[in-house]
Amino acid sequence: MIDTDELAERNAGFAGGGSFAGLRLMPSGGLTVVGCVDPRVDPSDVLGLRLGEAAVIRNVGGRVTPATLRTLRMLSEVLRARAGGPRPGDVHYAVLHHTDCGITDLAAFPELLADYFEVPAADLDAKAVADPVAAVRVDVDMLGQGLPAGVFVSGLVYDVATGLIDVVVPPARVAA
Numbered sequence: 624m625i626d627t628d629e630l631a632e633r634n635a636g637f638a639g640g641g642s643f644a645g646l647r648l649m650p651s652g653g654l655t656v657v658g659c660v661d662p663r664v665d666p667s668d669v670l671g672l673r674l675g676e677a678a679v680i681r682n683v684g685g686r687v688t689p690a691t692l693r694t695l696r697m698l699s700e701v702l703r704a705r706a707g708g709p710r711p712g713d714v715h716y717a718v719l720h721h722t723d724c725g726i727t728d729l730a731a732f733p734e735l736l737a738d739y740f741e742v743p744a745a746d747l748d749a750k751a752v753a754d755p756v757a758a759v760r761v762d763v764d765m766l767g768q769g770l771p772a773g774v775f776v777s778g779l780v781y782d783v784a785t786g787l788i789d790v791v792v793p794p795a796r797v798a799a
């Protein structure tokens with residue numbers, strides 16, 4: 624188990640590196656990633672993101688749920704408050720799903736999934752929980768309905784066996 628002594632030691636190494644200095648709240652890469660909590664799929668590592676480049680939201684499966692959309696709306700307001708207006712330039716929202724995701728084990732708990740997606744249990748098939756490629760398409764559509772026109776949305780599936788991503792849905796602008 625990693626204890627707080629270990630965390631403090633690692634943090635001292637991080638602080639000594641100085642990569643935190645001067646960063647701003649707004650993601651410097653104009654990127655927001657929605658990904659899974661699985662420890663193997665940290666977007667910063669698998670996508671090579673540097674500190675400050677991207678906002679990352681992680682939940683079970685990296686799914687775009689109503690709660691995810693509410694979080695994104697809150698983040699938009701925070702950024703608006705900090706930047707004094709809409710974010711300048713193009714911004715990109717990437718959904719990152721992965722193979723061997725634990726959410727597939729929840730198929731046996733439809734009531735949990737129905738609560739999570741805020742849909743009737745009878746409608747869960749549409750969420751494609753067992754198929755990351757289908758699910759990432761579903762979630763890109765969900766994002767497109769919840770985000771302002773003009774932003775880019777994409778869908779990626781990461782293969783835990785190869786370490787590689789597949790761009791299932793290339794970045795496309797949300798239509799007005």
Ligand SMILES: [Zn+2]
Nearest residue numbers: 659661724725
């Ligand atoms: Zn997962």
